[in-house]
Amino acid sequence: MKNRILTISREFGSGGRTIGRQTAARLDLPCYDQELIAQLARESGFTEDYVAEQSEYALRGGWLANALAGRSEQGVSSQDYLWIIQRQMILALAEKGPCVIVGRCADFILQDAADCLTAFVHAAPAWRAQRIAAVYGETAQAPEKRVLEKDKRRAAYYQFYTDRKWGQARYYDIALDSGVLGIDRCTELFASLF
Amino acid sequence: MKNRILTISREFGSGGRTIGRQTAARLDLPCYDQELIAQLARESGFTEDYVAEQSEYALRGGWLANALAGRSEQGVSSQDYLWIIQRQMILALAEKGPCVIVGRCADFILQDAADCLTAFVHAAPAWRAQRIAAVYGETAQAPEKRVLEKDKRRAAYYQFYTDRKWGQARYYDIALDSGVLGIDRCTELFASLF
Numbered sequence: 001m002k003n004r005i006l007t008i009s010r011e012f013g014s015g016g017r018t019i020g021r022q023t024a025a026r027l028d029l030p031c032y033d034q035e036l037i038a039q040l041a042r043e044s045g046f047t048e049d050y051v052a053e054q055s056e057y058a059l060r061g062g063w064l065a066n067a068l069a070g071r072s073e074q075g076v077s078s079q080d081y082l083w084i085i086q087r088q089m090i091l092a093l094a095e096k097g098p099c100v101i102v103g104r105c106a107d108f109i110l111q112d113a114a115d116c117l118t119a120f121v122h123a124a125p126a127w128r129a130q131r132i133a134a135v136y137g138e139t140a141q142a143p144e145k146r147v148l149e150k151d152k153r154r155a156a157y158y159q160f161y162t163d164r165k166w167g168q169a170r171y172y173d174i175a176l177d178s179g180v181l182g183i184d185r186c187t188e189l190f191a192s193l194f
Numbered sequence: 195m196k197n198r199i200l201t202i203s204r205e206f207g208s209g210g211r212t213i214g215r216q217t218a219a220r221l222d223l224p225c226y227d228q229e230l231i232a233q234l235a236r237e238s239g240f241t242e243d244y245v246a247e248q249s250e251y252a253l254r255g256g257w258l259a260n261a262l263a264g265r266s267e268q269g270v271s272s273q274d275y276l277w278i279i280q281r282q283m284i285l286a287l288a289e290k291g292p293c294v295i296v297g298r299c300a301d302f303i304l305q306d307a308a309d310c311l312t313a314f315v316h317a318a319p320a321w322r323a324q325r326i327a328a329v330y331g332e333t334a335q336a337p338e339k340r341v342l343e344k345d346k347r348r349a350a351y352y353q354f355y356t357d358r359k360w361g362q363a364r365y366y367d368i369a370l371d372s373g374v375l376g377i378d379r380c381t382e383l384f385a386s387l388f
Contacts, residue, residue: 122364167362169362169366170361170371172363172371173370173374173375174368174370174375175366175368175369176368177364177367180367181367181387185387193375
């Protein structure tokens with residue numbers, strides 16, 4: 001029998017990871033997000049920073065340029081290699097038992113391999129910009145710009161590996177605006193549906 | 195003070211209208227959907243069939259062709275005229291008090307005029323095809339084809355008048371898959387958030 005998994009895709013700064021952790025705690029389930037990066041690093045031999053950068057966010061001169069540049073002649077790119085390991089890891093986690101997985105295209109990877117409740121968390125860019133400045137601190141780059149840039153990278157990465165457009169309601173059982181509803185209310189809703 | 199309104203946008207056959215009615219009954223609020231078409235017909239002088247056809251579904255040789263064909267030289271098209279009346283009607287309804295409004299771009303029309311909870315209901319095409327055959331009966335056209343065609347028309351209409359892409363999660367506070375969650379569960383969720 002297939003295990004029940006909550007997958008949470010989320011816009012950067014929307015609080016999707018916090019919601020995932022809170023929901024997992026409420027349901028007494030393991031939650032995988034940063035752990036996945038650590039495990040990917042161990043299994044691939046790359047550093048965690050490299051994995052975080054390449055496997056989700058990199059765009060300019062990164063995986064996309066690499067991926068689009070005659071990949072068939074170059075064999076498997078490091079980004080594709082990471083994708084393959086990530087896919088195997090997520091499939092293995094889903095076999096172990098019910099859990100919450102944040103990000104990493106788990107909704108797509110598990111579509112035929114687990115009984116998934118697929119969720120998407122988004123919020124207005126201004127709300128997310130304010131939140132990331134509060135949660136992660138200020139950087140040289142303005143928070144509005146960081147949000148915009150991460151959105152672009154995440155959308156490009158998701159679309160490249162899944163052939164789906166990022167942020168379409170139809171790919172998710174439930175999609176919530178955390179800026180409007182609040183992080184705790186989103187947690188409650190996900191937990192009530194699981 | 196702005197009234198609280200639940201707007202439900204929905205894919206054809208997703209049960210969004212039923213969910214709207216059930217939610218309104220649960221909250222003891224008026225629900226506007228078919229009534230809007232009747233009122234639009236009265237106020238515009240067109241028949242209800244014409245309104246239903248022109249103001250949401252028509253595409254081939256209908257409002258879109260008309261709208262795109264040198265509208266500035268032709269004055270206001272009948273489709274634009276309907277849109278103007280629809281907009282005024284929905285703004286007036288929102289002034290009257292809390293309510294549920296299904297369809298008719300109410301989410302867009304009321305974005306600055308009411309305290310809206312904006313919802314979107316969708317479901318897999320196969321689920322919707324099965325449901326419309328059961329609810330509306332069989333027609334000469336296969337249900338899968340009816341779903342596909344209505345989807346196209348609704349998306350084109352929404353995009354034309356709102357400049358937004360249909361079905362993007364970010365435009366809604368909550369988006370649900372009624373085929374996965376079930377119509378009653380969707381009703382519960384909307385009512386719990388209102």
